[in-house]
Amino acid sequence: MSETKHNWTKEEILAIYNKPMMELLYEAATIHRLHHDPNVVQVSTLLSIKTGGCSEDCGYCPQAARYHTDIEGNDLMSVQQVKAQALRAKSTGSSRVCMGAAWRNVKDGEEFDQVLEMVRTINKLDMEVCCTLGMITENQAQRLAEAGLYAYNHNLDSSEDYYKEVISTRGYQDRLDTIDNVRKTNVTVCSGGIIGMGEKLEDRAGMLVALSTLNPQPESTPINALVAVEGTPLEDEQPVEIWDMIRMVATTRIIMPETQVRLSAGRTQMSREGQAMCFFAGANSIFAGDKLLTTPNPDVNEDMKMFATLGLDPQKPFTKKVQPQSVEASNSQFEALGEKPKWTRPEHKIERNELAKASGKAQK
Numbered sequence: 491m492s493e494t495k496h497n498w499t500k501e502e503i504l505a506i507y508n509k510p511m512m513e514l515l516y517e518a519a520t521i522h523r524l525h526h527d528p529n530v531v532q533v534s535t536l537l538s539i540k541t542g543g544c545s546e547d548c549g550y551c552p553q554a555a556r557y558h559t560d561i562e563g564n565d566l567m568s569v570q571q572v573k574a575q576a577l578r579a580k581s582t583g584s585s586r587v588c589m590g591a592a593w594r595n596v597k598d599g600e601e602f603d604q605v606l607e608m609v610r611t612i613n614k615l616d617m618e619v620c621c622t623l624g625m626i627t628e629n630q631a632q633r634l635a636e637a638g639l640y641a642y643n644h645n646l647d648s649s650e651d652y653y654k655e656v657i658s659t660r661g662y663q664d665r666l667d668t669i670d671n672v673r674k675t676n677v678t679v680c681s682g683g684i685i686g687m688g689e690k691l692e693d694r695a696g697m698l699v700a701l702s703t704l705n706p707q708p709e710s711t712p713i714n715a716l717v718a719v720e721g722t723p724l725e726d727e728q729p730v731e732i733w734d735m736i737r738m739v740a741t742t743r744i745i746m747p748e749t750q751v752r753l754s755a756g757r758t759q760m761s762r763e764g765q766a767m768c769f770f771a772g773a774n775s776i777f778a779g780d781k782l783l784t785t786p787n788p789d790v791n792e793d794m795k796m797f798a799t800l801g802l803d804p805q806k807p808f809t810k811k812v813q814p815q816s817v818e819a820s821n822s823q824f825e826a827l828g829e830k831p832k833w834t835r836p837e838h839k840i841e842r843n844e845l846a847k848a849s850g851k852a853q854k
């Protein structure tokens with residue numbers, strides 16, 4: 491088996507992305523088979539544990555408080571609510587629960603303690619637990635690890651250049667610093683991005699350079715197709731072509747052979763045949779559940795029918811790495827430090843973000 495390469499260049503990645511489709515598919519499927527069981531796909535459930543009211547200005551996100559979208563916000567869910575949802579997810583074949591909170595960054599205090607308890611609770615159900623809570627410090631990463639967290643999601647979204655066209659309330663380096671903090675623990679890294687935000691192919695390749703040159707590479711990489719939500723700055727972007735999605739998945743598979751490549755947002759816009767091509771090209775993880783945080787997702791039964799048609803099996807939990815032990819809060823070695831890290835706020839003007847903020851379209 492070839493060694494993972496960590497010095498991919500944008501030119502090399504573009505050359506792979508632009509190969510004739512049949513060559514690309516063959517190469518990606520070959521590498522996929524060398525590193526993974528091609529008939530096994532991980533099923534994860536994404537749970538929005540705190541929705542809306544976010545202070546950030548991510549141009550794709552209906553949860554940003556400054557835009558005028560129709561989503562209903564909610565405060566942090568209780569541990570019992572989360573446990574009930576996790577049990578439901580387990581009963582329908584999910585091996586991982588990913589909890590998302592619409593926060594800029596984690597703040598020490600009661601709410602974070604509650605999230606830590608959710609992590610312990612789900613880990614004890616023998617499911618992999620992932621969190622996506624915004625930027626975190628090393629101490630917060632250690633506390634999540636100690637609670638039994640399996641993975642932390644923190645997407646790079648796009649290339650460093652294009653990131654500046656989408657988000658002004660934090661910098662790319664903040665993302666990399668958080669990933670670095672997670673890497674100081676035994677928690678695995680989930681990081682990927684979104685296509686269809688108006689970026690160039692060079693930006694897609696740029697994002698893949700940033701991800702593939704991390705050493706180690708992320709254990710999981712979600713590839714999202716933008717779901718353009720009314721009221722967000724990107725509401726007028728056209729749906730991503732299935733061929734772009736397949737090329738992106740195949741390229742990610744080739745340059746990141748060990749990573750679980752995750753089909754994420756945008757699956758409702760994809761036919762079964764399109765998704766099957768993505769699995770062939772190396773995707774081996776999907777999100778289940780009728781919602782992905784706030785945007786629609788295929789029905790679980792439909793997914794299970796697709797699995798039956800394609801002869802796919804859901805991946806068992808802890809296939810890639812052993813289950814972490816959860817340390818109870820009373821035995822914790824890490825106290826809350828109450829740090830106030832200086833995450834950046836570039837606050838440069840992004841015209842379409844400013845327009846969406848000012849327009850108030852949903853207030854009709």
Ligand code: SF4
Nearest residue numbers: 544546548551554592
């Ligand atoms: S993507 Fe996350 S950080 Fe950005 S606005 Fe949405 S909830 Fe906030």
